[in-house]
Amino acid sequence: MTAYNKLLLIIIFVPAIIISQTIGEKxxxxxxxxxxDGVEFFTYPIRADxxxxxxxxxxxxxxxxxxxxxxxxxxxxGGIDRRTLNNDIWDIxxxxxxxxxxxxxxxxxxxxxxxxxxxxxxxxxxxxxQSLSYSGLSVMAFRIIxxxxxxxxxxxxxxxxxxxxxxxxxxxxxxxxxxxxxxxxVLAEYFDTWYSRVFFYGLAxxxxxxxxxxxxxxxxxxxxxxLIGFAGGLFVxxxxxxxxxxxxxxxxxxxxxxxxxxxxISF
Numbered sequence: 001m002t003a004y005n006k007l008l009l010i011i012i013f014v015p016a017i018i019i020s021q022t023i024g025e026k027x028x029x030x031x032x033x034x035x036x037d038g039v040e041f042f043t044y045p046i047r048a049d050x051x052x053x054x055x056x057x058x059x060x061x062x063x064x065x066x067x068x069x070x071x072x073x074x075x076x077x078g079g080i081d082r083r084t085l086n087n088d089i090w091d092i093x094x095x096x097x098x099x100x101x102x103x104x105x106x107x108x109x110x111x112x113x114x115x116x117x118x119x120x121x122x123x124x125x126x127x128x129x130q131s132l133s134y135s136g137l138s139v140m141a142f143r144i145i146x147x148x149x150x151x152x153x154x155x156x157x158x159x160x161x162x163x164x165x166x167x168x169x170x171x172x173x174x175x176x177x178x179x180x181x182x183x184x185x186v187l188a189e190y191f192d193t194w195y196s197r198v199f200f201y202g203l204a205x206x207x208x209x210x211x212x213x214x215x216x217x218x219x220x221x222x223x224x225x226x227l228i229g230f231a232g233g234l235f236v237x238x239x240x241x242x243x244x245x246x247x248x249x250x251x252x253x254x255x256x257x258x259x260x261x262x263x264x265i266s267f
Contacts, residue, residue: 023114030126037239041134041232063224070157070218078151082215090213093206097176102132102183127186127236135182135232139225143170152215173225174217180207181226185233
């Protein structure tokens with residue numbers, strides 16, 4: 001066999017050399033994922049089937065039924081003359097639900113993974129930011145449309161102003177609760193252990209309770225906010241699982257060419 005033929009065999013059969021992505025390429029890839037998943041999330045109702053609509057309808061019905069007990073629950077759980085932060089133990093779960101801190105944490109996680117080349121850390125940061133973004137935009141739409149009075153207004157749970165940008169009358173749904181469950185769902189399902197679920201879902205539940213106790217939200221506000229955050233977190237986790245499943249199938253690729261077979265292995 002000539003040297004030329006040996007070289008040709010190497011070119012044809014040796015696995016392809018995988019060149020590491022640059023930071024710019026990773027940013028572009030993650031940006032495309034963020035946009036494509038966002039389109040999938042917000043257009044999901046168009047593709048929903050009967051079982052999906054059953055879940056949507058049941059969630060809406062449960063929220064409406066809970067509204068009829070909002071005043072009674074608040075009378076039992078709600079505090080008097082309390083604010084968002086009161087220098088007590090409930091500041092911990094409340095702070096966990098503050099969107100600015102959650103976004104800083106998710107983007108910082110992403111940046112660390114991006115700069116160090118640790119793709120799993122980068123992925124976790126992206127998933128957190130996706131969940132927070134999709135859930136957060138959904139919540140803001142509901143809040144602006146509903147314009148529900150907060151408990152401290154004294155007007156009761158049935159006062160809606162409709163279409164307002166005033167945060168003081170944007171009680172439904174609870175933004176803090178949505179943030180807490182959007183982050184906790186990603187973290188709990190990403191680590192995928194019983195204790196991660198107990199810890200993160202438990203922390204998010206404490207956030208929900210704190211919003212009622214601190215005189216900021218009705219029970220139906222936190223219930224619906226939790227549903228939105230949970231849905232956002234599960235969605236991005238499911239999307240990532242689908243991508244990883246496709247990627248594993250494409251790891252080994254054998255294709256014919258003019259000289260024989262080309263073998264490409266991706267790691």
